[in-house]
Amino acid sequence: MSGLVDHYSGVVCDLDGVVYRGPEAVDHAVEALSALPVPVVYATNNASRPPEEVAAHLTDLGLHVTGRDVATSAQAGAAELLEHLPAGSAVLAVGGDGVREALRDKGFRVVDPKTAGADPGLRLGGVLQGYGASVTASDLSEATYAVAAGAVWVATNTDETLPTHRGTAPGNGMLVAAVRRAVGRDPIVVGKPYAPLYALCASRLDLSPRSLLAVGDRLETDIAGASAAGLDSVFVLTGVDSVRTLARAPHDQRPTYLLPDLRELSEVYLGAETDYTWWVCGGDRRRVADGAWDVAAQGTPIEAARAGIACLHEALDDDEIDLATADRLAAELDEWQ
Numbered sequence: 001m002s003g004l005v006d007h008y009s010g011v012v013c014d015l016d017g018v019v020y021r022g023p024e025a026v027d028h029a030v031e032a033l034s035a036l037p038v039p040v041v042y043a044t045n046n047a048s049r050p051p052e053e054v055a056a057h058l059t060d061l062g063l064h065v066t067g068r069d070v071a072t073s074a075q076a077g078a079a080e081l082l083e084h085l086p087a088g089s090a091v092l093a094v095g096g097d098g099v100r101e102a103l104r105d106k107g108f109r110v111v112d113p114k115t116a117g118a119d120p121g122l123r124l125g126g127v128l129q130g131y132g133a134s135v136t137a138s139d140l141s142e143a144t145y146a147v148a149a150g151a152v153w154v155a156t157n158t159d160e161t162l163p164t165h166r167g168t169a170p171g172n173g174m175l176v177a178a179v180r181r182a183v184g185r186d187p188i189v190v191g192k193p194y195a196p197l198y199a200l201c202a203s204r205l206d207l208s209p210r211s212l213l214a215v216g217d218r219l220e221t222d223i224a225g226a227s228a229a230g231l232d233s234v235f236v237l238t239g240v241d242s243v244r245t246l247a248r249a250p251h252d253q254r255p256t257y258l259l260p261d262l263r264e265l266s267e268v269y270l271g272a273e274t275d276y277t278w279w280v281c282g283g284d285r286r287r288v289a290d291g292a293w294d295v296a297a298q299g300t301p302i303e304a305a306r307a308g309i310a311c312l313h314e315a316l317d318d319d320e321i322d323l324a325t326a327d328r329l330a331a332e333l334d335e336w337q
Helices: 029-034 051-061 073-082 097-105 137-148 172-183 196-205 219-229 243-247 262-266 301-317 323-331
Strands: 010-013 040-044 070-072 090-094 109-111 126-129 152-155 161-164 167-170 212-216 232-236 257-259 279-281 284-289 292-297
Touching: 010 196, 029 262, 040 051, 040 196, 051 070, 051 097, 070 073, 070 196, 073 097, 073 126, 073 152, 073 196, 090 097, 090 137, 097 109, 097 126, 126 137, 126 172, 137 152, 137 172, 152 172, 196 212, 196 219, 212 219, 219 232, 243 301, 243 323, 257 262, 257 301, 279 301, 284 301, 301 323
Parallel strands: 010 040, 010 212, 040 070, 090 109, 090 126, 126 152, 212 232, 232 257
Antiparallel strands: 161 167, 279 284, 284 292
C-alpha cells in the first residue's frame, strides 16, 4: 500500500517547529524528509534569513537543499510590493538580512531604518516589515513615520510567537502590532495564513496547489494558510500547537491529516471513520456521552487522538459540547503536550 505522501506531487514544509527548533533538528525530521519520493519546498514565515542561509542550515542538519528550495515570507513580501510600486522605488527594510536581500532581488532601493532619518528629502514608497532579532524601537519608529506618510506597508507575517531551542520567543506579529497601534491601520500580510507564500511555493515547483501537501505545526498559520491556498495539510505534533489546540480549532484550521512526527509521511495513513454512533481509528473506538469519553476499545495514542478529535469536532459542530468540555476531553488524549 502507498504511503500518505505518495498521493501528492510535492510537499510544502514549514521549518520552525517542524524541521528544526533554533539550531537543532526536530527528532526524525531529517531522515523522514530525505526519504520522500517527491520534491519539497521549505516555506517559512521567518523572514530574518536569506534563502541561501536557511539552505546552509538545513544542509548542516543533513538535508540536501539549495536556496531555491527555500521560500520565505520576505520573498513573498517583496513580490507583493512590486505589484504596488515600480522597481527602483525606495523601500524601508525592517528586519533581518532576508528582508533586505528579498527587496534587492526585486530591484528596489533598500533603505536601512538606522540611516533613513539622515536624508530629509527621502520619500519612501514602501515598508517591508519582517522578523529580525536585532530590530529596535528606533526601527519601528521609522516604519511608523513612513507608513503614516503614505508608504505601502507590507508585513511578512504576524506570528505572535517564535519557537526556539530555549523555548517560545516573541514573533514578528508583536512587532507589527506596535506599528499598527501607532498608525491605526493594518498592513498587507503575505505570509501564512495568507495565500501568497503558498502560491510562491506552487510556482517554484511548477505544480498546482491541489497537487501539493502542506506540512506545519501551527494551526492558525500553516494549516489555515494551506486551506486558504487550496492545499491539503498535515498537522505535526512537534511544534507550537497540540491535540488540545486542535480540538478547539475552527473549520479553516482543521488539517486533513494528524501526525505525531514526520516519519509517518511515508506510512499508510489510518484516518478516523464513523458509523454514526462511534468514531473508529485502527484499534480505537469512542464517542462522547454526557460530556465524557465512552471508550469501547482503546487504540494507540495517535489512533485515540485521531478518533477523539473527530468526535470532539462533530460534537462541537452539533453544539453538543462547549469549548471548555472539548479542551478537558482533549487533554486526556494529548500524549505529546
